[in-house]
Amino acid sequence: MAAHDPTDVWRRPERATVGPKPEHSRNGIATAALRIADDEGLPAVSIRRVAASIGAGAASLYRYVKSHDELVELMMDTVAGEYHLEAGGEHPREKLLNLAHQGRDIMHRHPWLAPLLLTRPSMGPNSLRYLEAAVSALSTVDLPGPAKLQTVAMLSAITSAFVQNELASAPGSGAVDGAAAGRVPYLVEALHSGDYPHLAAAMAGQAHSGHSDEQFAGIVANYLAGAGVPG
Amino acid sequence: MAAHDPTDVWRRPERATVGPKPEHSRNGIATAALRIADDEGLPAVSIRRVAASIGAGAASLYRYVKSHDELVELMMDTVAGEYHLEAGGEHPREKLLNLAHQGRDIMHRHPWLAPLLLTRPSMGPNSLRYLEAAVSALSTVDLPGPAKLQTVAMLSAITSAFVQNELASAPGSGAVDGAAAGRVPYLVEALHSGDYPHLAAAMAGQAHSGHSDEQFAGIVANYLAGAGVPG
DNA sequence: CGCTAATTGCGATCACCGTTCGCAATTAAG
DNA sequence: CTTAATTGCGAACGGTGATCGCAATTAGCG
Numbered sequence: 001m002a003a004h005d006p007t008d009v010w011r012r013p014e015r016a017t018v019g020p021k022p023e024h025s026r027n028g029i030a031t032a033a034l035r036i037a038d039d040e041g042l043p044a045v046s047i048r049r050v051a052a053s054i055g056a057g058a059a060s061l062y063r064y065v066k067s068h069d070e071l072v073e074l075m076m077d078t079v080a081g082e083y084h085l086e087a088g089g090e091h092p093r094e095k096l097l098n099l100a101h102q103g104r105d106i107m108h109r110h111p112w113l114a115p116l117l118l119t120r121p122s123m124g125p126n127s128l129r130y131l132e133a134a135v136s137a138l139s140t141v142d143l144p145g146p147a148k149l150q151t152v153a154m155l156s157a158i159t160s161a162f163v164q165n166e167l168a169s170a171p172g173s174g175a176v177d178g179a180a181a182g183r184v185p186y187l188v189e190a191l192h193s194g195d196y197p198h199l200a201a202a203m204a205g206q207a208h209s210g211h212s213d214e215q216f217a218g219i220v221a222n223y224l225a226g227a228g229v230p231g
Numbered sequence: 232m233a234a235h236d237p238t239d240v241w242r243r244p245e246r247a248t249v250g251p252k253p254e255h256s257r258n259g260i261a262t263a264a265l266r267i268a269d270d271e272g273l274p275a276v277s278i279r280r281v282a283a284s285i286g287a288g289a290a291s292l293y294r295y296v297k298s299h300d301e302l303v304e305l306m307m308d309t310v311a312g313e314y315h316l317e318a319g320g321e322h323p324r325e326k327l328l329n330l331a332h333q334g335r336d337i338m339h340r341h342p343w344l345a346p347l348l349l350t351r352p353s354m355g356p357n358s359l360r361y362l363e364a365a366v367s368a369l370s371t372v373d374l375p376g377p378a379k380l381q382t383v384a385m386l387s388a389i390t391s392a393f394v395q396n397e398l399a400s401a402p403g404s405g406a407v408d409g410a411a412a413g414r415v416p417y418l419v420e421a422l423h424s425g426d427y428p429h430l431a432a433a434m435a436g437q438a439h440s441g442h443s444d445e446q447f448a449g450i451v452a453n454y455l456a457g458a459g460v461p462g
Numbered sequence: 463c464g465c466t467a468a469t470t471g472c473g474a475t476c477a478c479c480g481t482t483c484g485c486a487a488t489t490a491a492g
Numbered sequence: 493c494t495t496a497a498t499t500g501c502g503a504a505c506g507g508t509g510a511t512c513g514c515a516a517t518t519a520g521c522g
Contacts, residue, residue, distance in 0.1 A: 008417040019498025020488040047480060057501040059482085068480060115350045118395055123418060128427055136429040145436030153396055154389075154450065161388030164349060165381075186239040187354060196359055198367040205376030219385065222457030226450075250469025251517040278509065288472040290511085299509060 009070050010124055024054055026064050030074040034110070037075065042112035045071070072116065077124025079113060082106050085133040093224045093231020095137035096152075099130070100159050100220045107163040114160045114167065141229060151227045158223060162216055240301050241355055255285055257295050261305040265341070268306065273343035276302070303347065308355025310344060313337050316364040324455045324462020326368035327383075330361070331390050331451045338394040345391045345398065372460060382458045389454055393447055 014026050033050045047068055048058040065071045083102050088095035107114045121127075134152040141148070191200040224231065245257050264281045278299055279289040296302045314333050319326040338345045352358075365383040372379070422431040455462065 010417045011420065016498055018490050018496070020490095020500085022499065046478080048478085058480090059502075060500050062481075063499060063501095115346075118349050118392060119346045121399070125421070128421055128430065132427040132430045135433045139429055145433035148433045150396075150446070154392065157392030157396070158385075158389060161349060161385065161392055165384055165388070168352065186241045189242065190356070190359055196363040198370055199359065199363045202366045202376035202379045215381070219454075219457070223450075223454060226453030226457060247469055249467070249519050251471085251519095253470070277507080279507085289509095290473075291471050293510075294470060294472095 007066075009066070009073060014064075022063065024056060024060075024064060026074060027078075028054060029061065029064055029071070030078045033071055033075050034078060037112045038110055042072075042116075045075075047071070073122060073124065076113070076116060076122040077126045079106060079110050080122060080124065080126035080130055082109075083126075083130050083133070085129060088133075088137065091231040092137050092141055093221065093229050096134065096155060096224055096229065097217065097220055097231070099134055099137070100155055101217075103156065103159045104163055104216060107160065108166075111167050114163045117156060117160045118164075138229065143228060151224075151229065154223065154227070155220065158220060159216075162219065166212060238297075240297070240304060245295075253294070255287060255291075255295060257305060258309075259285060260292065260295055260302070261309045264302055264306050265309060268343045269341055273303075273347075276306075278302070304353060304355065307344070307347060307353040308357045310337060310341050311353060311355065311357035311361055313340075314357075314361050314364070316360060319364075319368065322462040323368050323372055324452065324460045327365060327386060327455055327460065328448065328451055328462075330365055330368070331386055332448075334387065334390045335394055335447060338391065339397075342398050345394045348387060348391045349395075369460065374459060382455075382460065385454065385458070386451065389451060390447075393450065397443060 015022065029050060032053045033045050036049060036053060037045050047061050050071070051058045051061045061071075065074065083099070083106070085099075088098050107117075116122075131152065134155070135148050138148045138151065143151070190196060191203065194200075221231070246253065260281060263284045264276050267280060267284060268276050278292050281302070282289045282292045292302075296305065314330070314337070316330075319329050338348075347353075362383065365386070366379050369379045369382065374382070421427060422434065425431075452462070
């Protein structure tokens with residue numbers, strides 16, 4: 001197991017110097033897994049499923065990826081490459097807001113992403129590039145280093161959480177929504193019971209009128225302002 | 232399948248009117264599952280494991296719970312019962328801040344909770360009671376109903392995300408930390424590569440000096456203020 | 463009292479999962 | 493041309509959620 005020594009995906013060379021040419025690539029596998037996740041949800045991304053989708057045996061995938069978790073890590077970093085990091089505004093707050101909007105778009109394109117981002121931070125090169133850009137946007141701000149990191153982390157967290165809320169109340173393509181789908185009948189019964197008057201009243205107002213763009217911008221801007229990021 | 236008709240856990244009567252007395256209870260099962268999750272992490276909470284821990288056969292659990300997801304739902308609502316909803320301050324912001332602090336404590340007691348809260352909202356009676364209390368804290372605030380709900384949702388989301396960050400950088404009892412454990416070597420190498428100067432600089436500052444209590448209070452208070460909650 | 467009908471506990475089983483092992487086939491280097 | 497490393501992968505292992513069918517138990521009713 002010579003070339004596979006590093007426990008780290010990103011330190012491991014993709015191609016060995018000896019032996020037959022690999023018939024697949026890390027990138028191809030990640031792309032295939034990504035398509036499956038986008039179409040059928042993250043649970044559908046099993047080793048066997050991905051392997052079959054690229055015409056490989058199940059065990060063969062382990063030549064490219066050490067574990068299923070590593071596959072997910074690859075997927076996350078691949079998607080992190082969708083950021084356009086050069087773009088941005090003048091003031092720090094504008095730049096971060098821009099990044100947040102991009103993040104929101106990415107999470108909408110890949111509905112499986114938001115939960116993962118909150119659970120396990122990605123550490124691949126693309127993710128690091130994003131992090132660098134975000135921290136770099138704070139270079140003119142007088143804040144201790146760790147505070148900057150915390151700010152960026154909370155920014156991502158807020159974005160993920162907001163998108164999660166959006167996806168939960170969205171019609172959903174039938175793949176990801178299922179969570180609280182069947183529990184609705186109990187909800188209406190509970191609300192009619194009179195035990196939760198304020199809740200019922202709050203829900204009486206019609207569903208949010210679709211201007212969630214401004215809501216998002218407002219929340220993020222507000223957080224950044226409070227965190228001491230000028231804009 | 233007469234009494235099991237309702238697809239909803241909370242609408243289903245626990246005890247049937249006919250037949251032998253159940254040897255266990257929904258509550259007992261939830262408690263057992265809870266202990267396992269607290270001790271060994273959520274992945275250890277399998278149907279068989281929980282069944283064995285209460286001296287029951289695996290298939291027997293399905294007499295009390297329709298699926299594994301439902302078990303988790305039970306766990307979440309059980310833990311939601313740990314809130315002290317009567318306590319609270321004068322102003323709306325104080326009340327919500329109080330709830331947020333309680334939520335943070337609960338998530339620290341049950342490290343598996345934070346990720347779940349962000350992924351799937353709980354809908355059990357205890358969770359609804361919490362929601363009612365939170366929305367009720369906003370009764371004097373002039374805000375449309377949906378906006379109040381959104382505020383409360385974001386409050387929970389921010390709390391979960393913050394706790395998640397805390398737990399990630401905590402020593403961890405060995406059960407939940409493992410996420411980005413082995414990926415550290417690549418991180419240091421990447422930082423030394425010079426490709427991420429701002430990131431490296433930001434990480435040079437010593438780790439956050441433990442005053443995360445004020446950090447949390449500050450972030451939440453700031454968000455609430457921005458959301459239009461007087462305090 | 464005894465019968466009926468519903469419900470419980472659960473062993474066996476299915477399909478699927480991540481992962482490991484061993485081996486034939488392939489290839490670059492010496 | 494030999495050698496050593498690497499690839500692809502069928503088969504298997506242990507564990508998962510879930511279903512089925514059956515014996516045992518029990519409340520209500522005639």
